Amino acid sequence: xxITEPTDQGRREFIGKAAGAAAVAVAPGVFLHSVAxxxxxxxxxxxxxxxxxxxxxSKCADGCTACVQACDLENGLDLQQKPEGETESAWDQQxxxxxxxxxxxxxxxxxxxxxxxxxxxxxxxxxxxxxxxxASFRRADGVVMVDRHICIGCRYCMMACPYKARSFxxxxxxxxxxxxxxGKGCVESCNFCxxxxxxxxxxxxxxxxxxKDGHAAILFGDIRDPNSPVSKALAQYSSTQIRPExxxxxxVRYHDL
Amino acid sequence: xxxxxxxxxLATLVGVALAxxxxxxxxxxxxxxxxxxxxxxxxQCVRPTGEIRRYHMDxxxxxxxxxxxxGVRKTTDALAxxxxxxANKDAQGKPVPVDAAGQFCLSCHAFAAVHLDCFxxxxxxxxGK
Numbered sequence: 378x379x380i381t382e383p384t385d386q387g388r389r390e391f392i393g394k395a396a397g398a399a400a401v402a403v404a405p406g407v408f409l410h411s412v413a414x415x416x417x418x419x420x421x422x423x424x425x426x427x428x429x430x431x432x433x434x435s436k437c438a439d440g441c442t443a444c445v446q447a448c449d450l451e452n453g454l455d456l457q458q459k460p461e462g463e464t465e466s467a468w469d470q471q472x473x474x475x476x477x478x479x480x481x482x483x484x485x486x487x488x489x490x491x492x493x494x495x496x497x498x499x500x501x502x503x504x505x506x507x508x509x510x511x512a513s514f515r516r517a518d519g520v521v522m523v524d525r526h527i528c529i530g531c532r533y534c535m536m537a538c539p540y541k542a543r544s545f546x547x548x549x550x551x552x553x554x555x556x557x558x559x560g561k562g563c564v565e566s567c568n569f570c571x572x573x574x575x576x577x578x579x580x581x582x583x584x585x586x587x588x589k590d591g592h593a594a595i596l597f598g599d600i601r602d603p604n605s606p607v608s609k610a611l612a613q614y615s616s617t618q619i620r621p622e623x624x625x626x627x628x629v630r631y632h633d634l
Numbered sequence: 635x636x637x638x639x640x641x642x643x644l645a646t647l648v649g650v651a652l653a654x655x656x657x658x659x660x661x662x663x664x665x666x667x668x669x670x671x672x673x674x675x676x677x678q679c680v681r682p683t684g685e686i687r688r689y690h691m692d693x694x695x696x697x698x699x700x701x702x703x704x705g706v707r708k709t710t711d712a713l714a715x716x717x718x719x720x721a722n723k724d725a726q727g728k729p730v731p732v733d734a735a736g737q738f739c740l741s742c743h744a745f746a747a748v749h750l751d752c753f754x755x756x757x758x759x760x761x762g763k
Contacts, residue, residue: 416708417709418707418708419708421705422705514703516703516704516705525755526698526699526702549754553755553756553757553761554757554761555714555756555757555761555762556762558755558756559755560754560755561754563755571705574705575701575706575707576707
């Protein structure tokens with residue numbers, strides 16, 4: 378900064394612009410609540426929004442993996458290459474997966490329920506508690522993510538996660554997508570397709586795929602907005618968290634589990 | 635041969651080698667003349683050239699934190715923007731990785747002997763969204 382420049386110039390400019398913007402927004406009265414625009418996000422995310430999901434297990438079809446495949450395509454997980462000489466079963470255990478199709482059986486009644494399990498985007502995420510570098514973090518809008526720039530690959534978060542949601546990248550990744558950077562030595566997990574959300578999108582790849590296949594078992598949206606479809610569904614139907622006794626207040630809820 | 639003569643001969647040889655390698659590469663020091671990326675047709679980068687040369691690493695590091703932690707994507711300082719603009723296309727129209735020998739990023743980084751860590755995770759060509 379030059380000596381001749383007043384020290385609070387930047388602050389003054391900011392306040393001036395902020396006041397102008399507020400006036401524009403308030404005057405017509407309609408834009409008090411900002412509409413979902415399809416442009417890249419210019420302002421930081423806030424806690425006024427909390428992204429969440431309701432999964433109706435009764436609609437989740439047995440044998441269907443549409444959500445998993447869509448996630449793989451969207452986030453470049455299909456671009457991972459099996460290392461030479463590794464067995465298929467070992468690779469299946471090791472490769473990064475953001476969604477797992479899981480079947481649970483009630484031993485008393487024998488009822489089997491199938492459902493996709495991904496990062497549950499907890500309000501109090503254990504993965505964030507244990508991270509020694511601060512790489513595992515919860516964004517203001519409720520998305521739990523890994524900052525790969527500061528992840529050292531210790532995998533404490535994988536141990537801490539009760540949902541087995543995180544994966545470690547063991548090998549060099551040759552081909553990556555611009556929207557989904559990925560490299561050897563970092564942990565990763567579902568991020569609610571954050572590149573879509575930040576670019577004005579309001580859906581995730583898994584939700585779109587499930588709806589396209591006619592199941593519509595996945596409902597995604599802002600659970601802080603009482604008028605969003607997901608909030609309305611949560612108010613109407615019974616839902617539960619997986620492992621509610623941990624009191625993590627997950628962002629992903631299940632109906633008919 | 636005297637020491638100074640040896641030195642002069644060595645300098646000439648290195649000069650010839652450098653000139654030869656410059657002719658092969660698609661975009662080295664003269665990336666603007668030799669390349670065909672979007673950037674070749676532009677007057678200047680998102681900041682004045684001198685500023686970009688000196689501070690691009692700081693801009694990128696600042697932006698990565700804002701993007702990852704705050705979700706801000708409307709910016710001129712994103713790495714994806716650099717790659718989108720500076721990736722050349724080969725004869726088949728396929729984009730050439732910006733960190734390939736002689737390409738935009740590596741031509742300077744190799745000369746300055748500064749390791750490029752961005753592309754361990756980030757794509758080196760415009761790929762998808």
